[in-house]
Amino acid sequence: MVIGVALNFASEISRLAEPPKAPVLYVKPANTLTSHLSPVVHPDGIPAIQPGPSLAVVVARRARRVDRREAFDCIKGYTLLNDFSLKETSHFRPPVRTKCFDSFGPLGPAVVPRDSVRDPHDITLRCRVNGALVQEGTTRDLVWRIPELIEAVTSFMTLEEGDAIATGVPPGRVDVVAGDVVTIEAVGLLELTNPVVAESDYRQKDP
Amino acid sequence: MRRARVRHQSAIHDVTVDEGGRLHTVDGRVLVEDEVTWLPPPHGTILALGLNYRDHAKELDFKAPEEPLLFFKTSSSLTGHKRYSCRPDGVEMMHFEGELVVVIGRTASKVRRSEAMNYVLGFTIANDYAVRDYLENFYRPNLRVKCRDGLTPLGPCIVEKSDVSDPQSLEIRTYVNGELRQQGNTRDMVFDIPFLLEYVTSFMTLQPFDMISTGTPKGLSNVLPGDEVVVEIEGLGRLQNRIVSEAEWEDLHE
Numbered sequence: 001m002v003i004g005v006a007l008n009f010a011s012e013i014s015r016l017a018e019p020p021k022a023p024v025l026y027v028k029p030a031n032t033l034t035s036h037l038s039p040v041v042h043p044d045g046i047p048a049i050q051p052g053p054s055l056a057v058v059v060a061r062r063a064r065r066v067d068r069r070e071a072f073d074c075i076k077g078y079t080l081l082n083d084f085s086l087k088e089t090s091h092f093r094p095p096v097r098t099k100c101f102d103s104f105g106p107l108g109p110a111v112v113p114r115d116s117v118r119d120p121h122d123i124t125l126r127c128r129v130n131g132a133l134v135q136e137g138t139t140r141d142l143v144w145r146i147p148e149l150i151e152a153v154t155s156f157m158t159l160e161e162g163d164a165i166a167t168g169v170p171p172g173r174v175d176v177v178a179g180d181v182v183t184i185e186a187v188g189l190l191e192l193t194n195p196v197v198a199e200s201d202y203r204q205k206d207p
Numbered sequence: 208m209r210r211a212r213v214r215h216q217s218a219i220h221d222v223t224v225d226e227g228g229r230l231h232t233v234d235g236r237v238l239v240e241d242e243v244t245w246l247p248p249p250h251g252t253i254l255a256l257g258l259n260y261r262d263h264a265k266e267l268d269f270k271a272p273e274e275p276l277l278f279f280k281t282s283s284s285l286t287g288h289k290r291y292s293c294r295p296d297g298v299e300m301m302h303f304e305g306e307l308v309v310v311i312g313r314t315a316s317k318v319r320r321s322e323a324m325n326y327v328l329g330f331t332i333a334n335d336y337a338v339r340d341y342l343e344n345f346y347r348p349n350l351r352v353k354c355r356d357g358l359t360p361l362g363p364c365i366v367e368k369s370d371v372s373d374p375q376s377l378e379i380r381t382y383v384n385g386e387l388r389q390q391g392n393t394r395d396m397v398f399d400i401p402f403l404l405e406y407v408t409s410f411m412t413l414q415p416f417d418m419i420s421t422g423t424p425k426g427l428s429n430v431l432p433g434d435e436v437v438v439e440i441e442g443l444g445r446l447q448n449r450i451v452s453e454a455e456w457e458d459l460h461e
Contacts, residue, residue: 001281006346024345027279027354029252031411043410064356064460094346096254096277101410102316156355158283 001163002028004083008168010141023144023152026095032105039197040084041103048175052083053125053184054166055139057146058111064158071147077111080192081166082184106194120146124187125170129180137170209364213243224364245287247361248331251417253280255335257348259397259422266425271397275406284354288363289447292336293456294432301430304335304423305381305438307393309400310365316412323401329367330374332446333420334360334438360448375399377441379424383434391424
């Protein structure tokens with residue numbers, strides 16, 4: 001299972017009249033998950049979809065009521081979620097149709113072991129479309145940092161080995177369409193690439 | 208046919224339940240109900256509906272939505288029949304929500320309303336408790352309200368659709384300590400089952416044992432540690448659950 005975190009960059013929070021009291025969580029269900037180089041399907045009838053580079057923390061073991069001071073003990077490593085979404089116009093209702101079309105969650109390409117990452121709160125996240133840099137942010141700007149997220153989530157919900165928390169998409173999402181190739185990057189660690197294909201083309205090739 | 212999942216002497220069994228309540232394992236053994244722990248029935252991704260009964264939307268001072276209000280239930284939020292759900296210490300309002308759950312029978316994508324029922328395996332019952340103190344206006348209802356460990360009883364069984372005459376005409380009743388607190392009928396859904404299947408599969412592919420919990424009718428009320436809560440749906444059975452305090456819950460999970 002993959003849990004996402006919305007509104008987790010400082011500049012997004014500063015615009016809100018009332019900031020969230022707890023991390024704003026959502027679910028990326030199984031139908032959304034796909035792998036490096038697999039197509040992301042651009043649904044027919046929707047003008048554009050938006051990729052979202054997010055650093056994901058992969059859980060090493062069952063984690064329940066974890067104190068933030070011990071949070072790193074239950075981390076196996078880090079990977080990338082390209083957290084595709086339709087353009088969000090509101091954060092009032094859960095983002096089910098917005099973020100849960102089939103293939104809207106490329107995950108990977110590998111898990112970088114925890115101890116080989118010097119500082120997960122100093123990672124540059126980038127999104128490139130057809131090679132051009134279109135979005136950049138850094139995990140330095142996370143509002144809820146990794147230990148706080150693990151503490152907050154496991155305070156009410158048990159995580160199992162292999163579950164992941166995607167820590168958030170930096171501001172500045174862009175539109176992509178069928179035919180584009182999207183690469184997201186945790187600079188120096190990981191690159192995750194997916195072609196965007198039209199639903200009509202994809203269905204014809206689907207056996 | 209009725210299917211359930213139980214634990215017996217530390218092994219997990221998928222069983223069928225006969226009319227006498229006996230549990231038949233796939234290898235032909237018969238288990239007695241008193242000797243098993245009920246688990247949630249086999250399940251995949253679970254969606255749930257908010258505000259899907261007009262009377263309930265009105266009760267919460269909301270207009271019935273124009274588009275289904277969906278959220279997810281996580282696997283760890285489930286518990287079985289005759290198990291326990293925790294009321295966190297110090298909260299003001301935790302209420303039950305008796306709901307009809309639709310269980311998917313085969314891979315479903317871009318399903319048309321007119322064919323939707325062909326994709327249904329059967330039905331079960333959920334009690335989609337909510338801890339209202341944790342509601343925020345971000346992604347409401349948020350995970351802290353709806354996806355707490357063991358918060359949501361599911362079961363006891365999946366009843367195949369051939370054994371349910373009309374899923375859109377079933378009485379739902381919720382009892383607390385034997386007292387009837389909630390009563391409604393699935394005919395009063397804002398979005399009926401075929402509509403929901405068409406809507407959900409327009410963007411996500413559902414797989415066998417994925418589920419949609421179709422929302423709750425009017426009649427919410429607070430529940431407290433010690434309360435015995437039963438959701439009963441005509442033809443599907445009775446889903447029983449006891450509310451425990453945080454201390455009792457922690458003891459159960461030592």
